[in-house]
Amino acid sequence: xxxxxxxxxxxxxxxxxxxxxxxxxxxxxxxxxxxxxxxxxxxxxxxxxxxxxxxxxxxxxxxxxxxxxxxxxxxxxxxxxxxxxxxxxxxxxxxxxxxxxxxxxxxxxxxxxxxxxxxxxxxxxxxxxxxxxxxxxxxxxxxxxxxxxxxxxxxxxxxxxxxxxxxxxxxxxxxxxxxxxxxxxxxxxxxxxxxxxxxxxxxxxxxxxxxxxxxxxxxxxxxxxxxxxxxxxxxxxxxxxxxxxxxxxxxxxxxxxxxxxxxxxxxxxxxxxxxxxxxxxxxxxxxxxxxxxxxxxxxxxxxxxxxxxxxxxxxxxxxxxxxxxxxxxxxxxxxxxxxxxxxxxxxxxxxxxxxxxxxxxxxxxxxxxx
Ligand code: HEC
Ligand code: HEC
Numbered sequence: 001x002x003x004x005x006x007x008x009x010x011x012x013x014x015x016x017x018x019x020x021x022x023x024x025x026x027x028x029x030x031x032x033x034x035x036x037x038x039x040x041x042x043x044x045x046x047x048x049x050x051x052x053x054x055x056x057x058x059x060x061x062x063x064x065x066x067x068x069x070x071x072x073x074x075x076x077x078x079x080x081x082x083x084x085x086x087x088x089x090x091x092x093x094x095x096x097x098x099x100x101x102x103x104x105x106x107x108x109x110x111x112x113x114x115x116x117x118x119x120x121x122x123x124x125x126x127x128x129x130x131x132x133x134x135x136x137x138x139x140x141x142x143x144x145x146x147x148x149x150x151x152x153x154x155x156x157x158x159x160x161x162x163x164x165x166x167x168x169x170x171x172x173x174x175x176x177x178x179x180x181x182x183x184x185x186x187x188x189x190x191x192x193x194x195x196x197x198x199x200x201x202x203x204x205x206x207x208x209x210x211x212x213x214x215x216x217x218x219x220x221x222x223x224x225x226x227x228x229x230x231x232x233x234x235x236x237x238x239x240x241x242x243x244x245x246x247x248x249x250x251x252x253x254x255x256x257x258x259x260x261x262x263x264x265x266x267x268x269x270x271x272x273x274x275x276x277x278x279x280x281x282x283x284x285x286x287x288x289x290x291x292x293x294x295x296x297x298x299x300x301x302x303x304x305x306x307x308x309x310x311x312x313x314x315x316x317x318x319x320x321x322x323x324x325x326x327x328x329x330x331x332x333x334x335x336x337x338x339x340x341x342x343x344x345x346x347x348x349x350x351x352x353x354x355x356x357x358x359x360x361x362x363x364x365x366x367x368x369x370x
Contacts (some may be wrong), residue, residue: 010130018173021193023172024147028167033137035068035126042119042171046081051285051365052180055330063127063296064253072124073253073259076105077296079287082362085176086222086231090268099269105278105281105294108266112172117164131164138167165183168344183229184364185284186359190227196242197359204356207349214308214341214353219280232283232360237263239276239334241311244329245295259330260295276331287358288368293328304348309339313344 028034029042045054045065054065064074073232084307090102090110103115119125128134138144139157148156152166155267174180180306189195197205208216209225218230243346247256250294278294298307303321310316310326319326329335345353358369 020147021151021170021173021339022177023174024151025170025172026179027122027143028171029174032122033140034120034128034134036128037068037070039070040068040126042116043080045078045119045125050180050368051299051362052287053289058255060247060251061291061296061299063248067122067124068127069124074124075248075254075258076294077291079105079281081175083231083284085116085172086282087233087235087279090266092268096236099237099263099266099274102122102266103295104280106263106266107237107269107279112175113165114166116168116171116175132160133165135160135163138163182362182364184363185361187303188228190359191226198355200352200355201359203349204352204354205351205359206355207345213343214345215339216308216353217356218339220283233280236280237277238275238280238336239278239329239331240308240340241332241335241362242293242295244298244330245297246327248295257347261331266351273334276329276334281359284360285362285365287354287361288365302354303352305345305353308340308342309350311340311346312342316344 014333019112029046032038032041032044034041044056046052047055051284054062056062056066057065058073060073066073079300081148084103088101088102090107090261091100092098093100101107101110102214103109103112104118109118111113128137135157145157148163148166151170152162156166157163180296186195186197186201190197200316207213209221212215219234219236221230222232222234224228245254247255249258261275261278263277264271266274286292287301290299290301292301292304299321303319305321306316307326317325361369
């Protein structure tokens with residue numbers, strides 16, 4: 001009797017702690033005091049009201065993000081932080097002979113904890129000088145002082161490294177909550193028998209999952225067709241021949257000579273064969289998270305599908321956004337031509353795939369669909 005009671009008390013206190021850690025993480029995620037000029041929090045570039053992306057109007061169609069200084073811009077598009085917790089720790093799959101998982105477009109942080117430590121100290125993001133000065137900002141807040149000590153021990157602020165680590169752990173705990181991964185889109189409701197797809201959505205679904213037709217599911221599928229909890233990425237790295245974003249070059253945000261070498265920037269994967277490979281992104285909420293690709297080069301979801309089709313369809317000559325022929329790939333030598341080989345699509349099929357992708361929108365964002 002006594003034992004079970006102890007067990008219940010112990011279980012409750014564990015639940016209490018993990019709950020509160022996520023709550024602390026939530027406070028931190030929204031706290032602009034973690035940036036130098038106190039203007040920017042994680043939520044600034046990962047807005048929970050808009051699919052956890054950077055939806056601020058910034059003069060360049062949201063292709064890349066403005067940092068805390070108000071001037072500096074990065075060179076990559078902010079991916080959604082939603083569903084990010086499902087990416088496995090970065091590792092080399094010895095059977096398939098390729099890299100998988102991790103956080104960022106190049107997997108350079110192995111997990112969410114590591115990831116969360118990056119932005120505060122990134123000079124073109126939150127711009128803090130060092131861990132010590134971030135921890136000093138934490139100490140300004142009486143609530144933090146109390147909660148950190150309760151969760152991580154009363155000596156937690158005696159060591160800046162440990163306090164900083166605790167902060168990243170709390171943020172990661174928040175990012176692992178249901179808030180970030182509700183799995184309640186039309187597609188999920190369809191799997192539960194609560195939503196009936198239109199015939200166009202059905203066609204798009206069939207095309208998406210058919211490796212004889214599109215091959216999308218070779219890369220954008222983890223568990224399998226009609227399996228619950230699908231994140232629509234296998235977390236591998238591939239070069240699909242995305243062109244350089246010329247707007248970033250014209251505006252002087254990146255140099256003319258700039259090439260984003262992707263995975264080979266990751267210190268664990270610095271090989272030439274990895275140049276131009278990027279992590280396969282989730283397709284959850286994809287219809288509301290434009291612009292697309294690691295450099296935000298495409299504004300419209302339909303363009304992305306047309307882009308895949310141009311590898312196989314000689315009639316798909318022009319990029320519909322520029323009315324000019326598609327630009328060449330930023331990095332040519334590592335393009336995965338094998339997996340990009342698909343049956344050619346007509347406009348009706350492209351529209352159907354777009355309609356299917358729209359069903360991957362979480363319920364809370366459905367009002368944002370055009
Ligand atoms: C100035 C805008 C900005 C701020 C502020 C910012 N991020 Fe990001 N975030 C980005 C960009 C850009 C990337 C992609 C960078 C890359 O891949 O090199 C990214 C990537 C990520 C990813 C990786 C997602 C994936 O699928 O790989 C996560 C998770 C994330 N950020 C969470 C956070 C957290 C937590 C904070 C606060 C501690 C934060 N971000 C602050 C812009 C921002
Ligand atoms: C060889 C693997 C592969 C195949 C096959 C593939 N994709 Fe992708 N997909 C990727 C990678 C990698 C990226 C990111 C590329 C980059 O940014 O450079 C991507 C990006 C995307 C994006 C933009 C995501 C974002 O957040 O910006 C969409 C949408 C998309 N793919 C849909 C599809 C559809 C639909 C198909 C089938 C017609 C498909 N993909 C086939 C690997 C693949």
